[in-house]
Amino acid sequence: MSTVVGAVGPFEGNQEEWMHYVERVKFFCVANGITDTERKKAVLLSVCGVQTYKLIRNLLAPGKPEDAEYDDIVAKVKDHVNPKPSTVVQRFRFNSRSQKPGESVVQFMAELRRFSTDCDFGDTLADMLRDRLVCGVSDGRIQRRLLQEKELTFDKALSLARAMETAALNAEEIQRPTGDSVEGEVHKMQETKPSLPKMKCFRCLGFHPPNSCYAQRMQCHKCKKVGHLARACRGQRQPGQARNEIAAQSPVTKTHRVETTPTTPLPPKPLNIYF
Template sequence: MGDDAPVIVIPTNYGRIEEFNDKGDWIEYTERLDHYFEANEINNADKKRAILLSACGQRTYKLIRTLCAPTKPKDKTFKDIVDLVKTHQHPKPSSIVERCRFNSRVRHPDESVSQFVAELRSLSEHCDYKDTLDHMLRDRLVCGIKDDRIQRRLLAETDLTFKRAMDISTAMEMAAKNAQDIQASGILQNSVNKVTKGKPRSNYSQNREHEQSDCYRCGGNHKAAECRFRDAKCHICQKKGHIAKKCRNRDDRNPQFQRSNANSGSRFYKKQAHFVEQDASENSGSESENEVYSVFNLGYSCDAYKVDIQVNNKIIIMEIDTGASVSIMSEETYKEFESKFKLEPTSVKLRTYLGDSIPVLGRATVNVTYGKENNKLPLFVVKRKGPNLLGRDWISKIQLNWKEIFAVHVLKDQPGLEETLSTYNDVFKDELGAIKGVKAKIYVDENATPKYFKARPLPYALKEKVELELEGLEKRGQISRVEFSEWAAPIVPIVKENGSIRICGDYKITVNRVSKLDNYPIPKTEDLYATLAGGEEYTKLDLAQAYQQIELRRILNNTPQ
């Protein structure tokens, strides 16, 4: 071929436009169309319309024809067709509702800061914030971050912008994650095994303990942001965000701290649980005397299991406490002994839950007699009031009679009881009685029309029980048969816990609608408490099937009795 031969240009289309799926997003589809037109340099509006109508698919084309009727789609511009389908599939939502969703969105526990911000941007699409969008995103990020450390840092910033808040939040989130990874790897590589007496512990269990106890608020196996003590107030430093167990200012040798706990001791010794346990982290030696025990409570308690034990020929009452490692006697009980047993000095330390030291007067080895058993056991005497605790050290040596401890004792031969039961024999009969001297009144409007309702169908499983209960009520004289009545209310059988039936009447559809209510003022609870103030003994009267014991007075001839 010569130099003058024509050049053949083969047009190439970039990309491919598939049919529109009904379940897809029309806005995304039209955006892809715009990119396709731009890549292939298609600027003619008629050509754009023709490509859209030919590529959209049969179902979408039918929808476009319906929306354009009575005109044809070819008579509409490309923009008109796009707007018609957009309005049909995506009607503009209410900005008020969208703003409510935006302002109520908070960060989920398993959601990163970037994901949270992306969701906020998606929710703000129809909020119509315009120029204030960045300010609203910043406010929602600060309020919904759900992380105390990041939130405090953001609130401390002056002239905080959304970009600055985003940078700080992502940086602190990444730093916390990296620090946690470093600490976890350091614990696994540099673990130190403690050599102790007793049952060995594996390296795996120790490493797991360090890995899981990552909450600086309480030491539990969860994230600090999810800790239920995040709003708790520390009893040592009086600051919020942690408990005394994990307080960094905790110093048991601080006299001011000890005095503050001593003054507030009555408040902490009102709990019902006792706990005396060895604190292995503070053991200073291998001897048994160099031990530290945590005493959670030595206050008075109720409803505890108690046992009479003979100590040095004197019977004392001790409270069984399986949570206590050692047995304890209060100073008050110790002073009751006529011949004081000798107390030996001891280095054992007892502490409260908050770390407050409990003075130990000494330790003694005493003769313990329970039933036919005799043992010589250690006993600690403390300078505190409260119950004597029977700890695990004694329980492991003494065979307690648990049947007697858990037995329910029935009081018999009480003076005056038999005489009272005999005098008021009618009251304590098994059968129902009737309240004497009082008859109930039902005031019905004289012009009221009597209402008669047929009986409702009963389940076959209850028919026999209901018939027996009705016969019993009739035998006891509480109800009576009538041949004719202008009033009739259906019965409602109630099945009790023991399987028996209680017969009730559905009077709300009959008499209650035409009866006059007795507007008797119900006394307030505060008034009742004021009336009972200063009393020492109270009597509670409970009537079995009380409504069945109240007689009705006949007022009108057409009023049910």
């Protein structure tokens, strides 16, 4: 028993055109040495799937698939599934097509060739592709370079466009900073916020906001009041303690030296004594 080369699944109209599917069936037959027309028809009817076989029977009614020719079956399904589009509409789509963002020149030209299939350009196809490439390319540098050529053919235009596109991508990759450099730039851009001086708490003499101090629920052992500790009690302040506490709570303290010039003591006033 001979080995079967490859496989062809059922036809799915939402994923490919009918003629593309017929081409795959043709290549399957070539790979397996099937040259007889009747055997080709048998392969097509066997692998096309239930829905497509049912469509073929309806299109050939009142005749039967086994009585029809292979080319007739292909043509009837094509006219039903993929009827020939209007040439005017296809040319409008061709002439309106421009390169999309993120689309390479090769992908752009592949789409133009697909549109040109039903445009009936004939011998002028190469010129039409060249003109659409020059007018529809999105990169202004490539477009200006193509317009500088006096005798520009389609092959030359495509070669120049691909070369300039590849060079631009390579230059961008070379100039792109490495991971370490990018990380260094990010660190440079980050601003370090200056640390603010901490507030001295009057409840416990620590450095934090008083409203978050645990001592606000404690009882002082000196004055028996709730809200501060004994070491921060203000009930028994020594002379000058209030002034020192205010200075300690200030984030920044400055000391000013006051220099005084010594003065010569005045002589005592004479006493006037009257007798």
